[in-house]
Amino acid sequence: MKKKRGRPKKDELIKVSFKIEAQIGLNEDALNNKRKKLGRFVLVSNDTDLNPEVMLNYYKGQQTVERGFRFLKDKSFHVSEVYLKKEERIEALCMIMVLSLLIYSFAEWQLREKLKETGQTIPNQLNKPTQRPTMRWVFEIFMGVIQSVVTSAHIPHFNFLNRVFLQLTIL
Numbered sequence: 578m579k580k581k582r583g584r585p586k587k588d589e590l591i592k593v594s595f596k597i598e599a600q601i602g603l604n605e606d607a608l609n610n611k612r613k614k615l616g617r618f619v620l621v622s623n624d625t626d627l628n629p630e631v632m633l634n635y636y637k638g639q640q641t642v643e644r645g646f647r648f649l650k651d652k653s654f655h656v657s658e659v660y661l662k663k664e665e666r667i668e669a670l671c672m673i674m675v676l677s678l679l680i681y682s683f684a685e686w687q688l689r690e691k692l693k694e695t696g697q698t699i700p701n702q703l704n705k706p707t708q709r710p711t712m713r714w715v716f717e718i719f720m721g722v723i724q725s726v727v728t729s730a731h732i733p734h735f736n737f738l739n740r741v742f743l744q745l746t747i748l
Contacts (some may be wrong), residue, residue: 587693620632620691622745645681645682649677649678656670656674681712685710685711688710688712688715689708689710692708693708699715701714702714
């Protein structure tokens with residue numbers, strides 16, 4: 578297209594182009610000012626000998642404990658249906674709940690270790706293979722077990738009805 582003098586016509590295409598040349602540099606003063614205004618994450622402990630990294634790991638590990646107690650509060654655990662008045666019975670129920678959480682956590686840890694050790698996986702809720710299933714999901718998988726008979730005369734015998742072979746080989 579040849580450049581013409583004067584105003585362009587109404588239907589005439591106009592080509593416009595720009596060229597930008599720039600250099601990027603880091604402004605240390607502005608960066609330091611922004612860093613000073615950032616929030617702080619404060620962890621406080623009464624243990625003066627505690628290493629800050631260990632303290633942060635303890636804090637991050639809190640989620641695991643909270644997840645465990647969420648399991649105890651779940652409706653499938655039926656705690657809301659228990660009415661106790663005596664302090665000894667309330668304490669006993671709490672002890673049983675904590676022990677069941679301990680067993681649940683140990684079983685989950687043991688299952689995950691075995692899956693990692695053998696390189697096996699089980700399908701998760703989205704049917705994708707995982708080596709870190711929750712025990713709740715494993716219980717859900719085995720809800721369809723109709724009957725299981727284990728007899729031991731120095732040789733264990735397993736009898737599972739209505740199970741998919743993959744689910745039998747998980748454990």
